[in-house]
């Protein structure tokens with residue numbers, strides 16, 4: 001991945017994810033910083049990240065960071081829990097001057113919100129297994145019961161635009177079962193793809209369970225770190241690119257976000 005394709009794009013917030021999930025974070029950024037140029041890269045050719053090694057994710061994250069900066073990014077948002085757990089330290093070490101905002105499962109807000117002391121976390125295998133996640137739990141949820149459930153297969157389906165098939169609903173039901181059995185009252189969506197299927201989680205968990213996601217908090221944090229101009233007029237430049245299918249991304253952006261005219265381009269692999 002090189003930045004030879006440098007095109008005219010103003011200084012911007014660069015956002016990336018393994019694929020389309022981070023668009024949930026981009027939507028929140030758009031709401032909070034409506035005039036700021038946003039550049040998003042979906043690494044869909046390499047999704048899912050959840051079953052990849054730390055080495056692979058570090059290499060990809062560094063390459064994508066380099067590419068986004070070459071395209072004008074002056075702040076980086078790692079809109080992926082998995083890439084954050086595996087690679088944000090390497091990104092910060094490579095570019096100590098660059099403001100970088102990562103995403104972590106909302107264990108802290110969930111711990112503050114739970115009434116019965118039982119929390120569920122739904123995330124990818126790599127996130128659930130990571131040292132960073134274990135540290136997050138011991139820092140903010142010590143003494144609480146935390147049921148962490150890896151959910152392989154969900155990201156793949158969401159990437160294909162499947163947000164409500166019977167097979168997907170069955171997977172969601174299965175992953176929510178241990179959480180229901182443990183009678184958790186608060187559940188963290190620890191993957192940025194999952195907000196797009198939030199209704200399925202609500203159905204599977206029941207209306208008594210509080211669902212916690214982190215997009216708005218991430219956008220607030222990015223807003224605090226952004227030092228460029230921040231016009232309040234909506235409609236700042238927005239560009240989407242993908243290492244996967246341009247058509248799929250354009251369709252997803254139109255269907256899930258109502259972004260019908262946002263340009264989508266192919267990024268180098």
Ligand code: DGL
Nearest residue numbers: 018048049050081082192
């Ligand atoms: N959206 C990514 C996350 O937040 C999904 C990772 C994957 O591709 O498995 O972890």
